[in-house]
Amino acid sequence: MPIPTSTTPDGFEFRDLNGNGVLDPYEDTRLSPQERTEDLLGRLSLAEKAGLMFQTVIEVGADGELVEAPGRISKSATSDVVVGKYLNHFNVHEIRTARQAASWSNRLQALAETTPHGIPVTISTDPRHAFVENAGVGFSAGPFSQWPEGLGLAALDDLDAVRRFADVARQEYVAVGIRAALHPQVDLATEPRWGRQAQTLGHDADRVAEFTAAYLEGFQTSQLGPQSVACTTKHFPGGGPQKDGEDAHFPYGREQVYPGGMFDYHLKPFREAIRRGTAAMMPYYGMPIGLEVNGAAIEEVGFGYNRQIVTGLLREELGYDGVVVTDWELVNDNHVGDQVLPARAWGVESLSPSERMAKIVDAGCDQFGGEECIDLLVDLVNRGVVTEARIDESVRRLLLVKFRLGLFDSPFVDEEAAEQIVGRADFREQGFAAQAASTTVLVNSGRLPLTPGLRVYSENIRLTDDFEAVAIPEQADVALVRLMAPFEPRNDLFLEAWFHQGSLDFPPGLIHRLARISDHCPLVVVVTLDRPAVLTPLVPFVSALVADFGSSDAAVLAALTGKIPPRGKLPIEIPRSMDAVRASREDVPSETENPVFPLHFGLSL
Incomplete structure (x- = not known):
């Protein structure tokens, strides 16, 4: 049960979080968040301080337990x-219903109130309002309203639309007790093969910076408060330029490179996030190779270990004094069932977990993502490797966010209201409209819009009642085929199977089969782009070619019929060939030779 309200002799009500019967300054809502933070900081044991410096995964019981x-x-x-x-x-994973999530959140906050100072829990989440389901990246919408992925928001090319999405997502998060977003992901998608592009906002740095500002405004509001969701902008200083497009979650993808000298270009969205008061920043796993900043060679270690980047650049040069939380599992190997994913200790693999932790603290990070080994941190302080004053710097930042969010004063949520808010009809309608509108028409020989009553042969898309489904192309007025962007399946390391990596070429057999379909009737192809695809082989024989960035079948059909006119513009370029991709430089935007569809291309119906 929640802590009951106590009353001072002069009639002021307060929550007696530490149960001592006295109104302590950190319990006094009349004081500023800074004053309350300083008071509580001075009361905490070393173990309590250490606990604040960890954020790890948590799971919800089936019935909210x-x-x-x-x-x-x-x-x-x-x-x-x-x-x-x-x-x-805690970063919460699977959520089945709004009531389940709200009930669990309340139980978790009640448990937190049994700790010595009643410090409330901050529940965070990776993105969960779109279509990608990847435990290392984000979750499909479930009970929440469903919108396009980040690339789709960017394809709308509409700051108000980004702001509306963020505002809706904020309301739904707050309703179930989620008060921190491990997003936006503002990495610039300059490397076409990289497997984490779906949640980015494209590779036009100036436009991504504008989207970042709108996104933060929608989630955090004008300043952090009781209705805000605190954002972690990631992945500083930009995770897009991964060597050969491999992802730094995995040992073979640890190298981040800047052959085009575009390091400053990738900083633009983060500079805007700092101006807009992002509550937190997250460095990526990547290990910079051959990078110089301000004339100094940067140590070739993962960014979370890198003092030149976190303290020198982010804190001192860019003036950022918010929370820095590392990406997940930089200290220890991750054991899940019979699978092991090595600690992403890129460049410091030879260090012990304790030594890695000390290097992360020295770099200037405040919180360890995906870890719960508080004993290592306490031991570092007890041995004099890390000072308690340094711990206090991080704890001060972390507590200040909690106080600004109002968690100490009102950590519980209304379970009935959560059911009414999450997935509300108007929220779903807005998300559906954004899915359809973000659809991007690349080729149209006059076949679009599709008219009701057509006989349609379809693959991988569920037709609406507007059309008559037929079994073979020979019977059809038009064929409609939906495809995922190609990738090379991998499944040797934990999480690897969920990441779409490797070649952007469709299998030759698929291209041949689609061309045969087009021999019998006009062919409309819709490709879901979580990364660019080499679409060149499709162009000669399709009657229409359309891209989506996370949309339901119904939303795609609403766009193809013109019920909701598609107005998407490509937030990334579409390369002509894999040779062009391999010849381009990882950090340079729009550099593939003679792209089949350039950045910001899109037709109207």
């Missing part, structure tokens, strides 16, 4: 980490 055992991804029972280790920042 706390999970009191290691989960599918989470490492420990809930009580062990909240009460035993004093952790109070």
Whole structure:
């Protein structure tokens, strides 16, 4: 049960979080967040301070109960980490219903109130309003309203649309107790093969910076407060230029390169995020190779370990004094079932976990993502490797966000209201309209818009009642085929199967089969672009070619029929060939030779 309200002799009501019967300054809502932070900081034990500096995965019980055992991804029972280790920042995974999430959130906050100072939990999440389902990146919408992926928001090329999405997502998050977003992801998608482009906002740095500002305004509001969601902008200083497009989650993708000398270009969205007061920043896993900044060679270690980048650039040069949280599992290997993913200790693989942690703290980071090994941090302080004053710097930043969000004063949510807000009809309608409108027409020989009553042969798309489905192309007025952008399946390391990596070429057999379909009737092809695809072989024989960036079948059909006119513009260029991709430089935008469709291309119906 929530802590009951206490009253001072002069009639002021307060929540007695530490149960001492006295109004302590950190419990006094009349004081500023800074004053309350300083008071609480001075009361905390070293173990409590250490607990604040960790954020790890947590899972929700099927009926909203706390999970009191290691989960599918989470490492420990809930009580062990909240009460035993004093952790109070958690990244929540699967959510089935709004009531389940709200009920679980309230139970978690009640458990947190049993700790010595009643520090509330900050529940965070990776993106969960679109279509990608990848436990290392984000989640499909489930009970929440469903919108296009980040690339689709960018394809709308509409700052108000980005702001509306963020505002809707904010309301739905707050309703179930989620008060921190591990997004926006503002990496510039300059390397066409990179597997994390879907959640980005494209590779036009100036436009991405504008989208970033609108996104933060929608989530955080004008300033952090009781109705805000605190954003973690990622991945500083820009995770897009991965060597050969491989992802730094994995050892073979650890190298981040700047052959075009475009490091400053990738900083533009982060500069805007700082101006707009992002609550947190997250460095990427990538290890910079051959990078110089301001004439100094940058140490070739992952950005989370890199003092030149986190302290020298982010804090001192760019003036950022918010929270810096590392990406997940920089300290220890991640064991999930019978699979092991090595710690992303790129460049410092030879260091022990304790030494890695010390290097992360020295770099200037405040919080360890995906870890719960508080004993290592306490030991570093006890041995004099890290000073408690340095710990206080990070804890001060972390507490200040909690106070600004109003979590100390009102951590609980209304479970009935959560059911009414999450997935509300008007929210779903807005998301559906954005899915359809972001659809991007690349080729149209006059076949679009599709008219009701057509006989349609279809693959990988569920037709609406507007059309008559037929079994073979020979019977059809038009064929409609939906494809995913190509990738090379991999499944040797944990998470690897969820990442779309490798070649952007469609299999030759698929191209041949589609050309045969077009021999019998006009062919409309829709390609879902979570990365660019080499679309060149399709252009000679399709009657229409359309891209989407995360849309339901119904939304795609609403666009193709013109019920919701498609107005998408490409937020990335579409390369002509894999040879052109391989010849381009990873950090340079729009550099593939003679792209089949350039950046910002899109037709109207």
